Amino acid sequence: MRSRSARRSSRYSNGPEGRASESLVQREQCFITKRGSMTQVSISTPLSNFIEQQTKGFLCYSESWYNLLQSVYGYSIILLTTTDRLGQIKGILPLCEIKSPLTGHRLVSLPFSDCCPLLASDEDSANDLIDQAIRLAQEKKVKYLELRPGVNDVLAKRSDMVAGNLYxxxxxxxxxxxxxxxxxxxxxxxxxxxxxxxxxxxxxxxxxxxxxxxxxxxxxxxxxxxxxxxxxxxxxxxxxxxxxxxxxxxxxxxxxxxxxxxxxxxxxxxxxxxxxxxxxxxxxxxxxxxxxxxxxxxxxxxxxxxxxxxxxxxxxxxxxxxxxxxxxxxxxxxxxPYYYYPGVAGLASKSEDSKxxxxxxxxxxxxxxxxxxxxxxxxxxxxx
CATH class of the missing domain: 3.40.630.30 (Gcn5-related N-acetyltransferase (GNAT))
Structure with missing residues (x-):
């Protein structure tokens, strides 16, 4: 049986100066560009069509939402994607990289969103996106990775992601x-x-x-x-x-x-x-x-x-x-539920009843x- 990585092409982009994992930045799917002092995310038609098919118009998957998070809060946007052997989009996972001297360096999908569903057309694609996110967290040496998908069977079955159930x-x-x-x-x-x-x-x-x-x-x-x-x-x-x-x-x-x-x-x-x-x-x-x-x-x-x-x-x-x-x-x-790697952390994991x-x-x-x-x-x- 072929491995998941053999069946999927997985990439991530984090700006014109960013690194690419496993392959070149998937520029035909999304662009993160500089316009003057403003960094903007631009999503291509194939990726936009996939998002429209998978969601019911969630704001957190729109170009405008990513650009709002960047312009208001200064967060870096990273769009993880996975494709099949024919180059067809099979999944997307948006992440914000937050670097804070007060609350630490972390990856969150997505801040200020109650729920940001993991968009994947099948279980293999979902696992590939999660694998990418974990590798990225390790490479960037972040304090933690936080995903906010709500109920998700794929994440629930993984031993490397820990669920937080405060909400x-x-x-x-x-x-x-x-x-x-x-x-x-x-x-x-x-x-x-x-x-x-x-x-x-x-x-x-x-x-x-x-x-x-x-x-x-x-x-x-x-x-x-x-x-x-x-x-x-x-x-x-x-x-x-x-x-x-x-x-x-x-x-x-x-x-x-x-x-x-x-x-x-x-x-x-x-x-x-x-x-x-x-x-x-x-x-x-x-x-x-x-x-x-x-x-x-x-x-x-x-x-x-x-x-x-x-x-x-x-x-x-x-x-x-x-x-x-x-x-x-x-x-x-x-x-x-929210899911964390390597363990539950962050403000969203703190009980409102704590001292x-x-x-x-x-x-x-x-x-x-x-x-x-x-x-x-x-x-x-x-x-x-």
Whole structure:
């Protein structure tokens, strides 16, 4: 029987000055080029077609997403690919190389993505991509390799990759008629939606960059004061809007009370799934239940637009309150394992209930917003 390496042609590229493993850089599939001071990823048509066939429009596999990670956070993008003997694409695994004096040198697929599925047309191709990633981690002498594919049978069977099981995701199947979905919500959720409606809270979709700024204001407040965590830089959300909104891949919903924005959600729009990427609110108005009406408005919109599911996003299993909140909507819990080499490591592997996590969040909450905003923007690139 022929070995896997004999059946597959595997390569990786990491820029014009990078090395190639086992063969020349696969330039017919992807380019990583310099344009002035900006490094940009360009994906060729064959690779783009393969991605489209394998995914349901995941943002994390788009050219624009790679370029956002590079321009906002300064990460290096490495695209691992594998082909058959005829040169047909059989798999792709994107990696970010992160070099941080604070959190170490590592390879991640992909930072700031709840889930980045491993795209491969068969088990041999999947194993080849994983083998490439491990070899690359060894060659670069990184602290660890982290893959975030969610449930993956190939990775689960490998003895050299260690699973971390700190997170789950919650998916709510959508129906064409939102009224039919309404009856499946818990009475607790319906009661809070009615409460917000009685307070005359209005929900609208963002139309311009000023609305993005309204979201960012709430995001900074929520991350800093409620969660005690650094917030993504303003530039990140502005670029999300500029790069993805026009093509309908990012939507922002805002809840207004007396013409004042008090809650907001950023939605990543995949081909069949709406994903709650970020949510933020002003704690002073939570007694009005704006978040319940906001979520329900997004879900109703998803039903009328014929999306198949609403993804409530990643949840730490030790966050019992948030787990219960999503359960009451009728969402279905799914495992969301991450895989590591040589062992579990990194911020995504730390329990939110750990003493270190609680200490860090307690300290961050004490920072004034005028300090937490710019400082968070500087720190966040180290958290990928």
């Amino acid at each position: 789950v995701r919650w998916l709510l199947p959508l129906q064409e008629n939102p009224d039919a979905l309404w009856t499946s919500l818990s009475s607790h959720v319906r009661r809070h939606i009615h409460k917000a409606q009685k307070q005359d809270i209005q929900i609208r979709m963002a139309e311009n960059i000023e609305d993005v700024e309204q979201y960012y204001r709430l995001h900074l407040l929520t991350r800093s004061k409620k969660h005690g965590m650094p917030a993504q830089p303003r530039k990140y959300f502005y670029q999300l809007w500029n790069d993805f909104h026009a093509e309908g891949k990012v939507q922002i919903f805002l809840a207004e009370y007396h013409e004042h924005v008090i809650a907001s959600i950023v939605i990543f729009v995949h081909d069949e799934i709406l994903q709650c990427a970020y949510a933020a609110s002003d704690q002073r108005f939570l007694h009005l239940s704006p978040n319940h009406l906001l979520y329900w408005s997004v879900i109703k919109w998803g039903c009328t637009q014929q999306y198949k599911a609403y993804d409530f996003g990643r949840t730490a299993i030790d966050n019992k309150g948030l787990m219960e909140f999503k359960r009451r909507w009728g969402a279905i819990e799914e495992p969301l 270190l996590f609680r200490l860090l969040t307690s300290c961050w909450r004490r920072l004034p917003l005028s300090v937490a905003g710019p400082l968070g923007g500087l720190v966040y690139r180290h958290m990928g």
